[in-house]
Amino acid sequence: MAEYDYDLFTIGAGSGGVRASRVAAAHGARVAVAEEYRVGGTCVIRGCVPKKMLVYGAHFAEDLEDARHFGWDIPECRFDWVKLRDNVLGDVDRLNGLYTQTLENHGVEIFHERATITGPHEITLSSGERKTAGYILVATGARPHVPSFPGHELGITSNEAFHLDAIPRRVLIAGAGYIANEFAGIFHEFGARVTLMNRSDQLLRGYDEALRDRLLQISIAKGIDFRFQAAFEKIEKNRDGSLTVFMTNHDPLEVDCVMFATGRVPNIEGLGLDAAGVAVNEGNAIVVDAYSKTSVDHIYAIGDVTDRVQLTPVAIREGQAFADTVFGGKPATVDYSCIPSAVFSHPPIAGVGLTEAQARNQLGAIEVYTSDFRPMKNVVAHRNERALYKMVCDAATGRVVGIHMIGPDAPEIMQVAAVAVKAGLTKADFDATVAIHPTMSEELVLMK
Incomplete structure (x- = not known):
């Protein structure tokens, strides 16, 4: 691809775009990235990372109250939103710098401006500068949807x-x-x-x-x-x-x-997709095949701008698979089955695999095990909130097809539980595992 300025030009430097660009460069490709806002994308700059920091901050409201029941003499506390906000945004700046450094360390050229596809292998930057590339990767993510009504x-x-x-x-x-x-x-x-x-x-x-x-x-x-x-x-x-x-x-x-x-809508406006012949669906998401290829052979797309799963770890895997396929000589696809997810609510929810309703529809005969309990910490803290764990199994084989839980630290527990579900373990395998006592996670191996 010596006739082009780059082997790969990535539009969008979010989690997926950064991973794809970094790995492609590690495979020896000449890579450039255009990002009109900040390197890091939604997750790092204005999504899951700063949001989780706010979640941590919010938890202290209950933790400080609960501490009194554990013998701590806690004076009246005052919450300073501006201090938390600025500390969180400061860490966002740090992560933005790290992501930028990662790209630069791999020899990826970064253009801090908007890019548009203006020809078969041509990209035009907002400055008017034109670049060419053998492959173009669209990784522009999504943005919050705002309904239209007066006000x-x-x-x-x-x-x-x-x-x-x-x-x-x-x-x-x-x-x-x-x-x-x-x-x-x-x-x-x-x-x-x-x-x-x-x-x-x-x-x-x-x-x-x-x-x-x-x-x-x-x-x-x-x-x-x-x-x-x-x-x-x-x-x-x-x-x-x-x-x-x-x-x-x-x-x-x-x-x-x-x-x-x-909800969130894909960022496709002004990218030149129509002129390039890239197909989108009725939800304005870019349609891709199993290898993230669009309707145009040399244009690919990954992450939230496509019609697949809108999760940061999924975008990262898509970026890795794309780079390995196109530049690493190792064709790879992403397995979208059994993806764990979490909601960092108060208390948090986490789940993997089939829900009870989905399992009944797909498998017919199922067995459901539950544990409805009050976490030990909540008992001493005089907090009446109860945790709920649910295990859904195929009645014919005993295979665990879904685990779902709400309660303290549910997402942390779920990550390991998801490995077991992905591996196809059975209820008997869980039963044969010795519990760690006293923990909330032991409920996973004690359900009857």
């Missing part, structure tokens, strides 16, 4: 939540997915009055129903309000700066902040 511009998204000057006294969060539930817990623990609004009557579609119901019960007990079967009519700004939200099936609600967590 929608008065709301914010998760992007802006990390930069607030203060925690709003009253917050309305629109949506019922993982982002909505995570920020509901964060804002609530920081002292806000939180209302979660959703068009349907369900939370967290795709997760096991028993866990979703448990989270709803706990959230209500904590003081989070819910408005179901509610759609936006309009938002009006009041003289004092507050907002009045008008919605279907419910009375108007006065709040200080409206946050949209109503």
